[in-house]
Amino acid sequence: EAGVAQSPRYKIIEKRQSVAFWCNPISGHATLYWYQQILGQGPKLLIQFQNNGVVDDSQLPKDRFSAERLKGVDSTLKIQPAKLEDSAVYLCASTEGQPSKEQYFGPGTRLTVT
């Protein structure tokens, strides 16, 4: 079974530029999460999708971050414009959608904003 795929693995941009990350969850997984993991901290939920609908985006900085999950499969997270404090690892995870099921994580995208 293929795992959660993310690309790119690394990205370096200058502040005020835009960037997009892509995630392909495990086939059949209804719930998809985007997390931001700043160095030395645990993952912080940015947005949670159930199929192609948003369940929770309360911690997503909507003035600069956006995310979509078209057709309930792949997802894209965008930052525009980026700030220095957006430097972090962006993790995508998916689950089958039931509370007892663990999350499966992708390898993450390490973003450096200079």
Place this chain on the structure above:
Amino acid sequence: AQSVTQLDSQVPVFEEAPVELRCNYSSSVSVYLFWYVQYPNQGLQLLLKYLSGSTLVKGINGFEAEFNKSQTSFHLRKPSVHISDTAEYFCAVSGHNFNKFYFGSGTKLNVKP
């Protein structure tokens, strides 16, 4: 919202020594509990999970954890660590009625020869 506390940000230990990584959570309702491990430049990998039943849960790589409802704790243990266990460990909790996960801030386990 729930919270997860990992009191130890770093735990140094010698190879073959036992180790305990502490995790406490805030919920007063039934929860599911997880421990994840993160190796450098990788995503999180599930070590073990508690859903119900026996309070002692065994996971991969010789790790185990004990659920203590009265103390709202889920400490991770290993009787003898290896160099390869050097990584960061995250405790997480989700609720029975939702599939949102809350993570602790992580504990870096540094196994020294």
